[in-house]
Amino acid sequence: MTTATLSAEKLSAEKTDLLSTLAKHRGFLKYTVQGITEEQARETPTASALSLGGLIKHVRTVEESWMRFAVGGAELMESEQADWENGFRLTSEESLADTLAAYEETARKTDALIAELDLDTAHPLPEAPWFAKESWTVRRVLLHLIAETSQHAGHADIIRETLDGQKTMG
Template structure:
């Protein structure tokens, strides 16, 4: 976490997000590049793809927290390739990028007003409402937790390893 003195609420939100990032990263400890790309379950998800996706989601939502839908959408996403490691990408690179995103998120949150709100982007899955920076962080925690669970199932399917239990 940053060395700036944070409010208790920001500290709690960031430490909870870091805890769930840790669970996700734990699922890829000791795996090969082949395992990072494997899709051994009924879904098309892979461990490396999940790391890459969660990083992209965090980057996107932090842009939203700072500048709303316009800034969020200022970087074009690649839905299909955002969920898998491409041949020229490695798990180590995906993890390093995720670490850099975590560092940037902590810096951004340090300067955020958690009550600042922006209207959500127009999309069929969003209601016409606004989200505060606080709600964005809660969403990132939920997103990271959900995908950490997906990763745990994939890892257990690959070689029997589990994050917990």
């Protein structure tokens, strides 16, 4: 389900704008892997250890985690343990096609959840050295997902340009 197919009465103008912006940046990220091979999806051609497939996997995992937070706070967010070692790379059991399909499913679930959630609902952040002792609203979570997706789409664009010269823009 995309923002275009969600019931208009369920989506405020603000939700429509936020979800449309998230969808645009998801599109930039997905564009970076168009026409690449499985090998290219795993390559790390820059100074970082980032790969195109790994970035999509990471962004999907982060989106799922933050949406658990939006629904049930830190406890639900932390109910699934992240695989930090493999979080930014495709394992031998994973394919780019499967990772993209999983990302599409995550996007559909996020869009549907946002349609149902109150953007003003807030939960205390998990206890972590990088979080202040504060609460985030669903709105702020969605803004964070937009920023996260956009930042990693930029990383992916640099990696793709390094691989074969293709750019998302320009």
